[in-house]
Amino acid sequence: MKRILDWLLPNLCLWCLQPLASTEIQICAHCNAQLPRLSLQQDQLGQCQIASNLADFQLDGLLSVSWYQLPWSRWIVQWKFHRDLAAAQALLHQFKIACQFWRQLGLSADAVAYVPMQRWRRWWRGFNQAEQLAQVAAETLQLPLWHGLQSTQRWHQVGRSGRLRRQHQRRFMLQTEQVPRHLLLIDDVITTGSTCNQLAQLLKAAGCDTIIVLTLAITPHPSMPARPDI
Template identity: 45%
Template sequence: MHKPAFDTLLSVSYYKLPYQHWLQRWKFSHDLAAGDLLTQQLAAVVAQYQQQGGKLPDAILYVPMHRAKQRSRGFNPAEILAQQVAKQLKLPLLTVLYRPHQQQAQVGLSRKQRQRNLRKAFALSSQQPLPANVALVDDVVTTGATANTLCQLLRRHGVKHISLWTVAVTLFD
């Protein structure tokens, strides 16, 4: 990841076995038990972070899916993870991010292709001021292109501190 636009990263694991397997089972085979396991794992890491005095956000946001893709898949993993974390921390879950256009799937794209694919990919559905400190939840961070794009949008709308919370991040050589 080059020049992350977020301030802190909290992750359960690198994107490797067994997390890679469980994430793929959840997202592509609708294995709800795998999803429950991953949600519990992220909740445990967030609880540990909180117990160790980690700075909590004012609100939780999540990486949105385009409506058509979410209808096709049946759920948004990032939204499910964010709902659990928001409930656990008793923080508001803001559903203000959306995808106005359907982009090509990011899977299999290079870093440059991902960045190009994400131009104008996200928007805010509300003109209400955003909290200064938020956590952005996603299931997997691969190149960081999605997270960086969303963080840039959030910063343009007044967010000062962004924590990225995820189940897994890709390990770079």
């Protein structure tokens, strides 16, 4: 039966659309080797537009799998807005590989947290992609998953300019009085860093010492090429 289903509905690589021998990662071995990636051991805070554009900057590090570029950007959109399970599986697998590498480098913390989503948006979408990535990070790094952050804002960022994102004070709250001293904060894409920095301000005011952001993709600084060499 499985052979018949595979023949009728073949599993194709998300990038080259050639048949897959295995559906575990949704990407063929050739495309997986060709995926554009950033150096996983290099802190990317100085390579994007985050630190230079934010007041009261509180983030202590940023590690990313790639720039926000094809094919990553396409898969992220398919996952977030079209509930594409194949894209989700591929991205979660790639993030797991990155977390395994970061663990080998000695990356650790007291807990893993994630950027919270507005309740209505979480209900409408059916999932929080940052939370799913955080679950992968927590399992891979063998750290507890901390659910201590909550969004209280209905305003959303999709389609907003970087200037409006930075000017708008998106509100968050803590769901507990105690916060981890050293935290890994997970989001799927970092554009201006405004959201993560606001969370860092809230966390550090409550006693958190260090906050390192882990993400799938970051937007390069405007002075850099649209698709910078990596």
